[in-house]
Amino acid sequence: MSAGDGRRSSSARTDQIEELDRVTICFAGDSGDGMQLAGLQFTNTSAVFGNDVSTMPDFPAEIRAPAGSIPGVSSFQVSFSSYDIHTPGDRPDVLVAMNPAALKAHLGELPKGGLLIVNTDEFTESNLRKALYAENPLEGDSLAAYRAVEVPISSMNARALADSGLNTKQIDRSKNSFALGLMFWLYERSLDSTIGWFEEKFARNPEVRDANIATMKAGYNYGETAELFPMRYHVAKADLPPGRYRNITGNAATALGFLAASKLADLPLFYGTYPITPASDILHELSRFKNFGVKTFQAEDEIAAIGSAIGASFGGYLGLTGTSGPGLALKSEALGLAVMVELPLVVAMIQRSGPSTGMPTKTDQADLLQVLFGRNGESPVAVVAPATPSECFHFAIEAFRLALRHMTPTVFLSDGYLGTGSEPWRVPQADELPRIEVKFAKDADTFNPYDRDPETLARPWARPGTPGLEHRVGGLEKADVTGNVSYDPDNHEKMTRFRAEKVARIANDIPDLEVVGDDSGDLLVLGWGSTYGANLSAVQRARAKGLAVSFAHLRYLNPFPSNLGDVIARFDRILIPELNLGQLAMLVRSRYVVDAASLNKVTGRPFLIGEVEEKIHELVGSKVKV
Amino acid sequence: MTTEAAPEGPLALQRKDFVTDQEVRWCPGCGDYSILAQTQKLMPDLGVPRENVVFISGIGCSSRLPYYMNTYGFHSIHGRAPTIATGLKVMNPDLKVFVVTGDGDGLSIGGNHLLHVMRRNVDLTIVLFNNRIYGLTKGQYSPTSEFGKRTKSSPAGAVDRPLHPLSVAISAEASFVARSLDIDQKHLIATLERAARHKGTSFVEVYQNCNVFNDGAFMEFADKAVRSDRTVRLEHGQPMLFGKELEKGVRLNGTTPEIVDVGNGASESDLWVHDETREDPALSFILSRMHWPDFPEPMGVIRAVERPTYEGLVQQQVDEAIERQGEGDLDALFMEGDTWTVE
Numbered sequence: 001m002s003a004g005d006g007r008r009s010s011s012a013r014t015d016q017i018e019e020l021d022r023v024t025i026c027f028a029g030d031s032g033d034g035m036q037l038a039g040l041q042f043t044n045t046s047a048v049f050g051n052d053v054s055t056m057p058d059f060p061a062e063i064r065a066p067a068g069s070i071p072g073v074s075s076f077q078v079s080f081s082s083y084d085i086h087t088p089g090d091r092p093d094v095l096v097a098m099n100p101a102a103l104k105a106h107l108g109e110l111p112k113g114g115l116l117i118v119n120t121d122e123f124t125e126s127n128l129r130k131a132l133y134a135e136n137p138l139e140g141d142s143l144a145a146y147r148a149v150e151v152p153i154s155s156m157n158a159r160a161l162a163d164s165g166l167n168t169k170q171i172d173r174s175k176n177s178f179a180l181g182l183m184f185w186l187y188e189r190s191l192d193s194t195i196g197w198f199e200e201k202f203a204r205n206p207e208v209r210d211a212n213i214a215t216m217k218a219g220y221n222y223g224e225t226a227e228l229f230p231m232r233y234h235v236a237k238a239d240l241p242p243g244r245y246r247n248i249t250g251n252a253a254t255a256l257g258f259l260a261a262s263k264l265a266d267l268p269l270f271y272g273t274y275p276i277t278p279a280s281d282i283l284h285e286l287s288r289f290k291n292f293g294v295k296t297f298q299a300e301d302e303i304a305a306i307g308s309a310i311g312a313s314f315g316g317y318l319g320l321t322g323t324s325g326p327g328l329a330l331k332s333e334a335l336g337l338a339v340m341v342e343l344p345l346v347v348a349m350i351q352r353s354g355p356s357t358g359m360p361t362k363t364d365q366a367d368l369l370q371v372l373f374g375r376n377g378e379s380p381v382a383v384v385a386p387a388t389p390s391e392c393f394h395f396a397i398e399a400f401r402l403a404l405r406h407m408t409p410t411v412f413l414s415d416g417y418l419g420t421g422s423e424p425w426r427v428p429q430a431d432e433l434p435r436i437e438v439k440f441a442k443d444a445d446t447f448n449p450y451d452r453d454p455e456t457l458a459r460p461w462a463r464p465g466t467p468g469l470e471h472r473v474g475g476l477e478k479a480d481v482t483g484n485v486s487y488d489p490d491n492h493e494k495m496t497r498f499r500a501e502k503v504a505r506i507a508n509d510i511p512d513l514e515v516v517g518d519d520s521g522d523l524l525v526l527g528w529g530s531t532y533g534a535n536l537s538a539v540q541r542a543r544a545k546g547l548a549v550s551f552a553h554l555r556y557l558n559p560f561p562s563n564l565g566d567v568i569a570r571f572d573r574i575l576i577p578e579l580n581l582g583q584l585a586m587l588v589r590s591r592y593v594v595d596a597a598s599l600n601k602v603t604g605r606p607f608l609i610g611e612v613e614e615k616i617h618e619l620v621g622s623k624v625k626v
Numbered sequence: 627m628t629t630e631a632a633p634e635g636p637l638a639l640q641r642k643d644f645v646t647d648q649e650v651r652w653c654p655g656c657g658d659y660s661i662l663a664q665t666q667k668l669m670p671d672l673g674v675p676r677e678n679v680v681f682i683s684g685i686g687c688s689s690r691l692p693y694y695m696n697t698y699g700f701h702s703i704h705g706r707a708p709t710i711a712t713g714l715k716v717m718n719p720d721l722k723v724f725v726v727t728g729d730g731d732g733l734s735i736g737g738n739h740l741l742h743v744m745r746r747n748v749d750l751t752i753v754l755f756n757n758r759i760y761g762l763t764k765g766q767y768s769p770t771s772e773f774g775k776r777t778k779s780s781p782a783g784a785v786d787r788p789l790h791p792l793s794v795a796i797s798a799e800a801s802f803v804a805r806s807l808d809i810d811q812k813h814l815i816a817t818l819e820r821a822a823r824h825k826g827t828s829f830v831e832v833y834q835n836c837n838v839f840n841d842g843a844f845m846e847f848a849d850k851a852v853r854s855d856r857t858v859r860l861e862h863g864q865p866m867l868f869g870k871e872l873e874k875g876v877r878l879n880g881t882t883p884e885i886v887d888v889g890n891g892a893s894e895s896d897l898w899v900h901d902e903t904r905e906d907p908a909l910s911f912i913l914s915r916m917h918w919p920d921f922p923e924p925m926g927v928i929r930a931v932e933r934p935t936y937e938g939l940v941q942q943q944v945d946e947a948i949e950r951q952g953e954g955d956l957d958a959l960f961m962e963g964d965t966w967t968v969e
């Protein structure tokens with residue numbers, strides 16, 4: 001055994017403090033153990049303290065998989081640091097395992113020598129069996145390679161709350177707060193933020209509020225007095241750009257971005273959606289903010305969700321729908337209708353592992369081609385893709401800016417990792433955000449529903465209620481200018497090319513692709529979406545080792561930035577890491593006729609920095625300059 | 627009678643102002659022409675300015691109608707018109723929105739949306755052209771085709787049991803449910819007007835003849851010569867009388883309707899008195915199950931009850947939120963929760 005049993009008395013108080021520049025903790029337990037809550041509170045406290053933070057929640061799709069089983073394990077990984085970080089960490093430095101199943105599921109990620117905190121109370125014969133342990137790992141030397149600290153968390157929690165007035169079950173539910181208190185002590189964190197949160201969350205349930213606060217303090221004090229750890233750790237504030245910050249998940253940032261777009265365009269927002277993991281949080285967020293005039297509509301199905309949003313767009317409002325992969329498949333026909341009627345619809349598409357139901361709570365990037373091509377006919381839509389949780393805010397606004405200016409359906413393409421992950425967000429000033437200009441058709445004498453703006457090719461937007469602009473739209477092919485139904489062959493060719501060219505011209509309205517590192521070299525790592533953090537960090541490490549590697553990240557997937565071809569041409573090789581089997585690579589290879597290499601992963605988990613780094617070395621490692 | 631949708635009187639417009647320059651492309655002799663004509667005629671009387679009227683349809687013969695109405699219009703995709711109408715009406719409750727659909731569009735591919743729009747009570751007027759056949763795809767049986775119907779796709783007879791559109795509407799507790807007939811022009815326009823003036827979802831089934839693929843589907847009771855004997859005109863507060871001399875009536879025996887000869891063993895006071903305002907849909911449902919030849923087909927308004935509209939309730943929540951929290955302020959929103967300053 002590498003550490004004591006937690007009740008052992010020890011000699012001196014722990015007053016040694018070790019400085020670390022980054023720590024990654026994985027809180028793991030049964031899905032009923034409150035690991036998401038503990039992780040989130042630790043994250044918020046660290047963020048408020050001033051660290052940079054990055055998180056990755058990981059939970060089962062089942063509401064409650066069998067208690068104590070491996071599929072029932074829920075975890076929350078948080079990385080906090082004194083410098084700018086881009087991922088929640090390849091591997092945890094610390095694993096908090098609340099039961100045997102959590103230990104079994106996550107021990108493989110903990111490096112040798114890593115700190116392991118185990119809730120010994122849960123290592124009962126029955127729980128060991130559920131976790132498929134033939135022998136108790138706490139006995140014997142299977143954990144000898146780790147700095148294992150055994151803490152009877154459940155019983156300590158029960159003792160702390162013996163007089164709380166709660167029943168046994170309620171008391172047991174608070175054990176995450178005990179564990180959280182212990183971690184707060186170990187990393188010298190203040191309890192204030194979490195106490196404040198408990199006070200608000202359980203304002204109407206004072207017994208539960210007091211119990212959580214009491215056991216969290218007990219956990220903290222236990223750390224201080226029990227001498228389990230040879231030292232405490234300090235991670236200094238990160239050197240982030242000045243400003244006011246808050247911690248935010250990608251989905252919350254997405255919702256705020258859409259609310260901001262509504263204000264900036266001065267048009268009420270309509271959100272029609274059907275609950276689906278991992279997009280539902282956008283609905284939860286938006287439905288809280290009715291005072292912004294947003295109307296949320298929980299439709300009867302995915303098709304009704306997009307149909308209603310198209311109705312709102314037709315009416316002259318911000319029509320928005322949201323979904324994930326299976327839902328987008330159901331929306332395909334209606335999205336094609338939006339292409340045909342050329343309305344400014346926005347689709348928030350939060351990818352998850354597929355095909356079919358796939359793995360709803362796991363992340364993936366395998367819907368890029370569905371978004372671009374998953375409709376009948378030539379059916380172009382604009383596509384933007386945020387790179388980080390906080391960037392979701394900007395690109396939610398950008399999706400509406402493009403949709404409105406170019407009168408085109410626009411897909412905001414995020415994923416589960418971005419949507420549920422979080423990081424500090426520098427809060428903008430509302431008056432610094434650029435307004436979105438909206439033009440409605442007004443003049444009955446000159447109005448034609450399928451006239452086109454000579455610069456953008458956008459058609460006019462005429463809202464019902466405007467006298468003299470009565471007109472009909474629909475899914476049948478439209479005659480140029482008049483919008484009447486037309487089966488004329490030449491007209492169909494003309495309109496098909498108009499629709500394609502209109503989306504292509506958005507390239508004139510978006511920023512050039514930027515290269516991180518040198519403008520040319522041996523290798524360009526080209527990424528999109530949530531792989532940003534791992535790719536950037538891997539390229540930074542490779543450059544530090546002397547490799548001529550640069551990094552570029554696509555935030556506009558249709559159309560591509562107009563300089564993409566030039567950027568690609570300046571590098572000997574291109575590497576495209578994606579959480580799919582090579583979808584962006586297929587597009588880049590065919591468009592630019594370049595022999596781009598792929599790094600693909602479809603485990604439902606994001607890239608580790610090390611995986612990308614390894615691939616970089618495989619491709620150009622022999623070219624290390626000394 | 628429920629509240630009026632249109633506050634204004636008749637417009638200084640005529641039917642021709644609601645006619646577009648598009649050539650009407652239904653088969654000659656189609657019942658759709660009559661429905662279009664009555665709809666266009668109704669518009670000036672309805673008193674809603676042309677720019678505030680929107681016709682939304684799905685796919686099928688009936689769904690071509692918006693192209694012929696000189697108002698705002700949206701010919702959408704198969705079965706989805708109620709969804710588009712819902713989004714539009716929720717955002718702009720001032721518009722008068724019609725949904726035009728058929729038995730295939732509304733009850734087959736779009737059945738789900740039809741149910742949900744009615745239970746929500748979105749303020750829409752839904753007109754379902756029921757010809758009991760697929761016309762645009764040239765003659766397959768539809769979800770309202772009778773059991774055993776032989777068509778191109780059911781040469782041995784359809785083994786699907788039909789849906790009864792009014793029963794569906796009543797089951798979803800639509801607040802206004804009515805039926806009319808394409809060739810009964812006066813009844814049709816009066817029924818459409820009642821529906822259009824109803825606040826909430828109004829659902830009108832129109833028996834419509836497809837003279838190409840299902841000719842005479844309703845003739846057994848719709849033909850002028852027999853109509854008064856084989857249909858019953860529903861009048862609110864009146865006993866259900868029918869027949870050329872109103873010599874026959876419908877009596878309710880428990881939950882079973884039965885036909886009686888008035889004066890011959892039964893008096894008017896024994897008859898079922900129609901009450902369209904009954905909240906409980908049970909009796910309306912019984913009416914919706916009455917079909918020729920067992921019963922006269924009920925025509926007219928079966929149900930008209932007052933209920934808050936969906937879009938009104940949605941707007942109310944927005945108004946209350948603004949009153950409670952003040953108009954949304956982005957800066958305050960951004961600062962929600964724990965924040966910290968980096969110097």
